[in-house]
Amino acid sequence: MMKSKLKYLENSIPKFVVTPTFLIMIIFVYGFIMWNFVLSLTNSKLLPMYNFVGFKQYIELFGSSKWWLALENLFIFSSLFIASCIAIGLLLAIFIDQKIRFEGVFRTIYLYPMALSFIATGTIWQWMLNPGLGLQKFVVEMGFKNFTFDWLVDTKMAIYTIVIAAVWQSTGFVMILLLAGLRGINGEVINAAKIDGASMPKIYWKIIIPQLRPVFFSSIIILLHIAIKTFDLVVVMTKGGPGYSTILPSIFMYQYSFSRNKLAYGASSAMIMLLFVMIFVVPYLYNELRKR
């Protein structure tokens, strides 16, 4: 009798423990997503109102050249950001994996930027890339009079300065993930390949890198959500400028919802952002997880 009660308790405790979190998630994540969707179908301005206007906000949104620019910027930013972080991170991980001296020191140096917030990173890079204060001024004063590096104040190039700062911040993190992956690979396979006469680059390309697939998977998921969420970095570095040339969907959403009092319009842009995350992430998740 006693025993079965204990057994029951043992079985149900996990459920009891998980239930509150689960409920909170349902309400505060999915419930609020639904609420946001409902808002996006209204004509709310200053405060939420329930005067429904159908998909008017979405139609207006996709008629706005500023929104298209935000999407274009997001595409440029996230693709370059993810590709560069993975490429440089992999290279660094492979170098560090060569049993070098002071490995711990190098690891710390490369990982360190991650300890900073995007606000700090943005401020530093904004100073360094400012033509009147940073790199350009320094090189010109060294005697190279014609040196210019003014991407930060150039409407067409400013988005790439955001990529530079973001890559600097996140590469170390990818490196650590990949390094852990490299360390987990069975050395015997590599030795066997060496005996068979395979060159080192070939071993990396054909044997090691394919085995890192799950690590790449995690890295891409993490980087992608950082990319879509990026807000503070742009606010600090360019404030969306020059003009609004570095605007991203997240900034667009904030601007319209909160400083321009177009709550429903902002909500519609937030729904599109969610849709993007789903379009890119869900199939990828599904595909990768199914294989296991």
Add this chain to the structure above:
Amino acid sequence: MTKFRRIAGALLLLGSLSLFGTEVEVLHWWTSGGEAKAVSELKNELNANGYTWKDFAVAGGNGSNAMTALKSRVMAGNPPAAAQVKGPSIQQWAELGVLANLDDVAKANNWDKLLPKQFQKIFKYKGHYVAVPVNVHKINWMWVNPAVFRKAGAQIPTTWAEFKVAADKIKKAGFIPVAQGGQPWQEATIFESIVLGIGGPTFYQKAMVDLDAKALGSDTMKKSFDTLRMIKSYTDKNAPGRDWNLATAMVYKGKAAMQFMGDWAKGEFSVAGKHVGTDYLAVDVPQTSGSYLFNIDSFIMFKQKDADKTKGQKELAKLILKNKFQTIFNVLKGSVPVIQGVPRAPFDDIALRSMDEINAAAYTHSLLPSLAHQMAVTDAIRGAVFDVITKFWNSDESSSDATKALVNAVQNEK
């Protein structure tokens, strides 16, 4: 020891006040330097009259963080007694039916007499007072470093033609003619002064306040964009993203000759130990003499459930428009009193000129609300206008395209 006693006494007094006085909660975003000092004056005044000021300060985002906080409080049915809201937003809040009627305070204290007519309509909804103005800032100032002008052999301009001549000389002498912060609101601040100068007060009212499509698409508007383009050619390449106070620093350090900015720039000069008349001058933006673009901070008052709180709120409204507070606050903040007849002695020359100009302009209909500073149109329209101006400024778009874009942008938001 006596110091300790004094502090302890003050703390006790403060404690007892908060025990007995009705709380009046005030939402604002005056959190930096002179502003914070100025607002603490209001707190002292209110506390001295038997109420307790409950501070609800939300810094950051030029007030948009504070607005977000305010919205959630109003939605929760628990609004603060007063909140710092200005311009046409007052009407938007009033439409929601959440604002208190202040007519009895206004009548008892003669607000209709004290406030210029052009100001009154901003604070009234359907003829009833729902907000209290605090101060006035003038927007169409040009800040000048006379030493740079002397070195370049240039004259301080009063028209845009003279401006071009002077700016060319200054540029040739190796200085930056115009110190500019490349942020949309700063570009709009210049632009609205240009429109006022080129079109005159009647045109400004029609285009920037009434949003008349014909005025917005007119040749005068096109000419204003041409002038904006001309001014841009006299700014430096590193302007994008620069804060306004760094641009002011360029003027007082002698790197640049002029800046177009509201009268809060005065604070930057005096913090740097510069004196008006010798180190810097404040003159009207070319062609805008006699006209006055104003920016007024104000508090809206929310309906309260508790009758005591309503009393406290009305006390606050009364105190704000008394000479004593108007003097102390505006001297600290660098603005000028919103009411007439405040003693002149404590104010500096620039403030006195500004006060006289309000008096003069009030009778000639050239006292006009600033679009860039949320006084003329709703935030949605203001944002759309900003987008047009900043796109023009940061690209090589033609003036006629920008004029068309302006008409469309305003039409879409209306």
